[in-house]
């Protein structure tokens with residue numbers, strides 16, 4: 001039987017069809033699932049994400065003019081051409097912003113690169129809370145950085161991709177998604193301290209204990225550009241400033257200082273951040289001890305805190321978590337920014353099918369489309385797939 005072509009090989013052929021020459025290479029970067037540590041990154045706290053198998057691929061070739069030509073397999077009708085000197089925040093719409101933003105960020109850092117043509121195959125589902133945007137940014141970062149001949153540290157590269165999202169696309173995200181996408185390590189979660197910018201891969205191998213990590217995508221599209229995310233971030237900044245610190249992480253004994261916040265909303269937001277940072281540390285310890293029961297308990301506690309204190313859940317996410325609990329999951333929580341998107345759960349491997357069926361029944365009974373469920377494993381970060 002003929003060997004199936006890889007996504008990178010297929011994309012290189014598409015590039016040739018469109019631009020009439022072979023690309024100089026194909027690069028890729030993954031989406032991510034955050035195991036625990038939600039809404040802590042922009043508070044300079046701890047996160048514990050892992051890269052997943054779904055990736056964005058980009059085939060790239062230099063061109064003579066100082067122009068950027070972009071096309072996407074997902075949006076075939078919309079090739080976009082722009083002069084490198086005309087790249088400005090707000091100048092583009094849709095998917096091409098995530099691509100052009102990275103080229104723009106390189107230029108802003110004083111690293112003016114060549115004009116390029118590229119074609120994108122973004123295979124991380126959009127709106128599912130699995131960082132499709134970071135996967136595109138980090139694939140383009142890997143490609144453009146290579147063309148420029150740069151070999152930068154993963155944190156620097158993640159920050160460059162984050163700059164594209166913050167300043168070009170206009171989403172005030174933290175560093176979680178881009179760090180996971182650039183720095184992902186197969187079979188490991190990344191314990192990342194967003195204050196000290198230290199990253200430590202932590203073995204994550206539930207299969208060895210007869211368990212599986214699953215993702216249930218509720219199909220409720222979350223949109224970070226909407227006000228909720230920025231509003232939570234502003235609450236945290238207000239709380240930190242009332243407590244006399246530059247960030248909530250930098251408040252000594254934050255958990256003991258919550259009574260000083262008179263506004264009950266700000267106090268709840270800060271309580272989530274304090275408890276969630278502690279849960280990341282607990283989960284890192286529990287993973288090292290092989291104590292999956294405690295990992296699962298922390299996941300449930302994280303969900304409750306995101307629902308009640310941080311108020312970023314929604315009925316579909318809550319229903320998913322409660323169904324999975326009833327179906328015997330060790331732990332379940334919303335993953336990503338919230339307001340929709342996906343739940344990550346830790347389930348005995350032999351219960352994945354029955355838990356999926358139970359979830360389907362509950363959603364159907366509630367008149368909702370059943371979540372899409374699949375197993376996820378920690379995979380590698382951004383990389384060159386092929387280079388000439």
Ligand code: GLA
Nearest residue numbers: 038039173174175176336337
């Ligand atoms: C989104 C953002 C991240 C992070 C999470 C919440 O994914 O892009 O920076 O803040 O939400 O943990």
